[in-house]
Amino acid sequence: MAGESNGAGVFGSSIRRREDPELITGHAKYTDDLQLPGTVYCTILRSPYAHAKINSIDSSEAEALDGVIGVYTAADIEESGTPGAIPVGWLLPDMKIPDHTMLAKDTARHVGDGVAIVVAEDQYTAHDALELIWVDYEALDGIADPKKATADGAPLVHDMAPNNIAFDWEIGDKEKTDAAFAGAAHVASLDIVNNRLIPNAMEPRAALADYNSITGELTLYMTTQNPHIHRLLMSLASLGLPEHKIRVIAPEVGGGFGSKIHHYPDEAITAWASMQVGRPVKWTATRTETYITDAHGRDHVTHAEMAVDADGKFLGLRVDTYAAMGAYLSTFAPAVPTYLYGTLMSGEYDLPAIHCHVYGVFTHTTPVDAYRGAGRPEATFVVERIVDEAARVSGIDPAEIRRRNFVSPDNFPYPTQVALEYDSGNYEGALDKALAAIGYDDFRRDQAAARSDGKYLGIGLSTYIEACGLAPSAVVGSLGAQAGQWESAVVRVHATGKVTVYSGCSGHGQGHETTFAQIVASALGVPYEDIDVIEGDSGVMPHGWGTYGSRSAATGGSAIASAAEKVVDKARTIAAHLLEAAEEDLEFEDGNFFVKGSPDQAQSLPDVALQAYLAHNLPKGIEPALEATSFYDPANFVFPFGTHIAIVEVCASTGHVELQRYLAVDDVGNVINPMIVDGQVHGGIAQGVGQSLFETAVYDEGANLLSGTMLDYAVPKAHFLPSFETDRTVTPCPHNPLGVKGVGEAGTIASPAAVVNAVVDALAPFGIAHIDMPVTSEKVWNAING
Amino acid sequence: MYPSKFDYHRPSSVQEAVQILSANPDAKVLAGGHSLIPVMKLRLATPSALVDIGRIDALQGISRSNGSLRIGACVTYDEIANSSTVQEAAPLLAEAAGQIGDRQVRYRGTIGGNLSHADPASDLPAAALALGATLHVTGTGGSRSISATSFFVDLMMTALQADEILTEVEIPAAGAGTGSAYAKWEHPASGYALCGAAAVVTRNADGSCASARLCFNGVSSTAVDASAVGASLAGSDLSDGAIESAVNDNLSIPDATGDMFASAGYRQELAKVMGASALRTARDRA
Numbered sequence A: 001m002a003g004e005s006n007g008a009g010v011f012g013s014s015i016r017r018r019e020d021p022e023l024i025t026g027h028a029k030y031t032d033d034l035q036l037p038g039t040v041y042c043t044i045l046r047s048p049y050a051h052a053k054i055n056s057i058d059s060s061e062a063e064a065l066d067g068v069i070g071v072y073t074a075a076d077i078e079e080s081g082t083p084g085a086i087p088v089g090w091l092l093p094d095m096k097i098p099d100h101t102m103l104a105k106d107t108a109r110h111v112g113d114g115v116a117i118v119v120a121e122d123q124y125t126a127h128d129a130l131e132l133i134w135v136d137y138e139a140l141d142g143i144a145d146p147k148k149a150t151a152d153g154a155p156l157v158h159d160m161a162p163n164n165i166a167f168d169w170e171i172g173d174k175e176k177t178d179a180a181f182a183g184a185a186h187v188a189s190l191d192i193v194n195n196r197l198i199p200n201a202m203e204p205r206a207a208l209a210d211y212n213s214i215t216g217e218l219t220l221y222m223t224t225q226n227p228h229i230h231r232l233l234m235s236l237a238s239l240g241l242p243e244h245k246i247r248v249i250a251p252e253v254g255g256g257f258g259s260k261i262h263h264y265p266d267e268a269i270t271a272w273a274s275m276q277v278g279r280p281v282k283w284t285a286t287r288t289e290t291y292i293t294d295a296h297g298r299d300h301v302t303h304a305e306m307a308v309d310a311d312g313k314f315l316g317l318r319v320d321t322y323a324a325m326g327a328y329l330s331t332f333a334p335a336v337p338t339y340l341y342g343t344l345m346s347g348e349y350d351l352p353a354i355h356c357h358v359y360g361v362f363t364h365t366t367p368v369d370a371y372r373g374a375g376r377p378e379a380t381f382v383v384e385r386i387v388d389e390a391a392r393v394s395g396i397d398p399a400e401i402r403r404r405n406f407v408s409p410d411n412f413p414y415p416t417q418v419a420l421e422y423d424s425g426n427y428e429g430a431l432d433k434a435l436a437a438i439g440y441d442d443f444r445r446d447q448a449a450a451r452s453d454g455k456y457l458g459i460g461l462s463t464y465i466e467a468c469g470l471a472p473s474a475v476v477g478s479l480g481a482q483a484g485q486w487e488s489a490v491v492r493v494h495a496t497g498k499v500t501v502y503s504g505c506s507g508h509g510q511g512h513e514t515t516f517a518q519i520v521a522s523a524l525g526v527p528y529e530d531i532d533v534i535e536g537d538s539g540v541m542p543h544g545w546g547t548y549g550s551r552s553a554a555t556g557g558s559a560i561a562s563a564a565e566k567v568v569d570k571a572r573t574i575a576a577h578l579l580e581a582a583e584e585d586l587e588f589e590d591g592n593f594f595v596k597g598s599p600d601q602a603q604s605l606p607d608v609a610l611q612a613y614l615a616h617n618l619p620k621g622i623e624p625a626l627e628a629t630s631f632y633d634p635a636n637f638v639f640p641f642g643t644h645i646a647i648v649e650v651c652a653s654t655g656h657v658e659l660q661r662y663l664a665v666d667d668v669g670n671v672i673n674p675m676i677v678d679g680q681v682h683g684g685i686a687q688g689v690g691q692s693l694f695e696t697a698v699y700d701e702g703a704n705l706l707s708g709t710m711l712d713y714a715v716p717k718a719h720f721l722p723s724f725e726t727d728r729t730v731t732p733c734p735h736n737p738l739g740v741k742g743v744g745e746a747g748t749i750a751s752p753a754a755v756v757n758a759v760v761d762a763l764a765p766f767g768i769a770h771i772d773m774p775v776t777s778e779k780v781w782n783a784i785n786g
Numbered sequence B: 001m002y003p004s005k006f007d008y009h010r011p012s013s014v015q016e017a018v019q020i021l022s023a024n025p026d027a028k029v030l031a032g033g034h035s036l037i038p039v040m041k042l043r044l045a046t047p048s049a050l051v052d053i054g055r056i057d058a059l060q061g062i063s064r065s066n067g068s069l070r071i072g073a074c075v076t077y078d079e080i081a082n083s084s085t086v087q088e089a090a091p092l093l094a095e096a097a098g099q100i101g102d103r104q105v106r107y108r109g110t111i112g113g114n115l116s117h118a119d120p121a122s123d124l125p126a127a128a129l130a131l132g133a134t135l136h137v138t139g140t141g142g143s144r145s146i147s148a149t150s151f152f153v154d155l156m157m158t159a160l161q162a163d164e165i166l167t168e169v170e171i172p173a174a175g176a177g178t179g180s181a182y183a184k185w186e187h188p189a190s191g192y193a194l195c196g197a198a199a200v201v202t203r204n205a206d207g208s209c210a211s212a213r214l215c216f217n218g219v220s221s222t223a224v225d226a227s228a229v230g231a232s233l234a235g236s237d238l239s240d241g242a243i244e245s246a247v248n249d250n251l252s253i254p255d256a257t258g259d260m261f262a263s264a265g266y267r268q269e270l271a272k273v274m275g276a277s278a279l280r281t282a283r284d285r286a
């Protein structure tokens, strides 16, 4: 492809993803594809009850089955001396932190809670043996609704957390906000349920553990978005092995959406099993297990109110949320409905008063944690829905009310009332571009005409902002993170001028092997083909924090850029020496160093690299070889923003919602690879549309999961969706070397509100203020006929 | 997938197959496997043996003679949807088969498996009812024929005995003046019929309705024949208004299914909308 190998122009071009041929042809190796000699297999017996006392476990029949090596329970783990604690990695003040062990001890707290494990010679036996373990359960009442769970008398998930409240958190200024409401001309008010979602990564979670009892080394291949975090937490909490004796490797990982960030019990159990039996042990989740154990997303019950003055200016926003934590506190769960949620309540708006109060609530359900967008989709949905409702109650067009309230481009940096400081933006620019592209005024005319024919068209805006690129370490540390959020990179130029880049990020579908090589190709002027990118092995690259929170480009990419810059600096020193010139007289262009005005007498980067490795003639004080390591800690979050617009037609006789058009104008800063950015936007929108129209995890009153299979849980199919239209504005990030922001979650964050706003707009003639997600045909039909 | 242990048989004749079935009471017939394998994967079905009927020649093939269409039990949806013989003689069946699942499902799933499984949400039972199909079955005691009306007994229950195999589906070929249509409301997750309306309409020379039949998948524990709707349309002019009132006044689904996707009441409403739509299309094609 043209331009592919030309170093300088590579940044910003739509190079095809180099990881795709292997993935598409089925040659990529995932965890479950790996085979070690002597591998045995682990299966996990899981509670069928939402809440039950475990009186006793009889595993004798299972143990007697031919091929079974062992059956183990919590008592065995305890006896082994392994700490066995599943940690939470984000602490909030006064948070209740109940014990979470690798297997449930005396109580099962959600359907899917691990109770015992089998290790057997083959998978069939391992699964057969599960049916021969007899657990004496005493069923107890369970509860799944996060608001009802706080009522007096509701079944308790943990006795140590009265009313099931894990934490009681707030941000903003309550008094100031109450005062703002006192002076309001209009008040918009909505009750909003943010539906619980199941991640559905294509590859189920899996682990292959190989413990060497002689060296004390554990090699753990697993489905992870962040091998170093898993190593750290396993060393500190669950396994208690020395950190340098644990090597966590992420082979090809088939999607995560957050679900492979967390430290679940299962991968640690697999490692523990390998320590017990002295052989490699493999565990691969069935799809049923992924539904009941992969951390779910969202699950908020919220009341929101916006105070508006007579001119449509926002005066104050008040938000009260009950956020489900599920049965235990998952790794980063406490951060999601707090610092990743409450801090975004200002949206793109100049909002003088905000107060957001959140209860984190235990429920007898699968734990809830980060899922694509993590907190920001929930916040954006609240803000963009209440803004539309504010427009409705004040009789102002939704585009116009947004325009009146945007933070204006000359107002940056803009400190919000909820801790974040926005560094840059041009919100009206994106809105105007999107309105023009969709033909907003024409649509309003068509809509009016259609209504008189009994056809209900609707348009929905979502002018979103999000904070990603996690994150300044000191900031997140002060907010409770038990982790840093900088990122590492090594840029190693080999003697022949070929380059290997190591990143502490850990891609699982994002295309880092392509985009990170593009960054380096441009920085070093080396052909793109000469650069390889390696990630996902705690034994190979320096500590990193992995891939989630749309952080890889902004933090990992910046680390790579800064390591590449160090390489160029060192190479310049050597080149100056070789050219017998002063460093400041050298130019560096397309990979060549030369004295200004004499480009024909150049030392190319490969020339310099060879000399650096030979070390026969290096300047004084310069070490041999040519590589550099960087640890990049960002100065701030990055703030992608934009306008998404959905157009729907609602069928009044069935309630069916047809998504007819979807247009996104995103500002993700400088773009490394437009095709990959478009791909992320498309996937993100599909996922957000999934939440808004189709997907939902349904628990019954007793907290049994009813939507536990793909027959019941509606992930959108291609034919449910129109072809998305995408465009961009470019406001570079002012504080990182590449000017990049993040794009991995923007689509998921923006789209639910756009779709629901469109449905509510279509139903305006019926006076319908809100319909909860997923907006199913039946809900719409009921709203029309109710 | 890790089902529990089972024996596997691949007989080459129907006789052999029914012998194995009668000797193994816990055995199950395996056709396309697209309903049976998923439940075995979940260990909701744990047959002691599978009797794979996929290589029995007598269960293959589509033919038309003496005014009737005959389809072997192991004929796939893809073959049915694309067969010109079926498209001419029973276009409703081709249309319904073409709307099942996705391509992979249509390449594997069979008409015999679909009808024998009697999943109320599957797409072929209503067509079989509306077309007045006769199901030919063979067991150790010999062969018999069952009308579609008496074949579907209850949720996942048919008139088949444990040692019987459905061998062939026979359908009277469509005569002149007959039109049909299948209107499916797809379940957003499974893709099965949340409500599938199968309509067959025959017009007299003057355009009036000679007969009409409207049957449904997905709305009750078995496929439903809304015979009152059909009866009330007979003799009508088949105008949109006539169809609308026939459906609104006469359609009631006994024991309509209600679940987390659609309440019983909503299914009734959908059945009206989908039923009227299928009837209008069938009329236009008649």
Ligand SMILES: Cc1cc2nc3c(=O)[nH]c(=O)nc-3n(C[C@H](O)[C@H](O)[C@H](O)COP(=O)(O)OP(=O)(O)OC[C@H]3O[C@@H](n4cnc5c(N)ncnc54)[C@H](O)[C@@H]3O)c2cc1C
Residues within 6 Å of the ligand: B028, B029, B030, B031, B032, B033, B034, B035, B036, B037, B038, B053, B073, B074, B099, B100, B101, B102, B105, B108, B109, B110, B111, B112, B113, B114, B116, B117, B119, B121, B122, B123, B124, B160, B164, B165, B166, B167, B190, B191, B192, B193
């Ligand atoms: C992803 C997916 C999507 C699907 N979507 C749809 C859909 O939209 N609409 C729809 O209608 N179906 C759908 N199906 C189900 C599909 O149509 C199945 O193929 C069908 O239900 C069963 O047919 P089979 O040939 O696969 O039978 P099998 O799965 O092999 O058998 C099903 C049952 O019937 C019995 N059986 C099979 N053949 C005979 C016979 N000749 N005589 C006696 N007993 C027999 C078996 O013992 C078993 O109990 C879907 C399936 C999948 C996996």
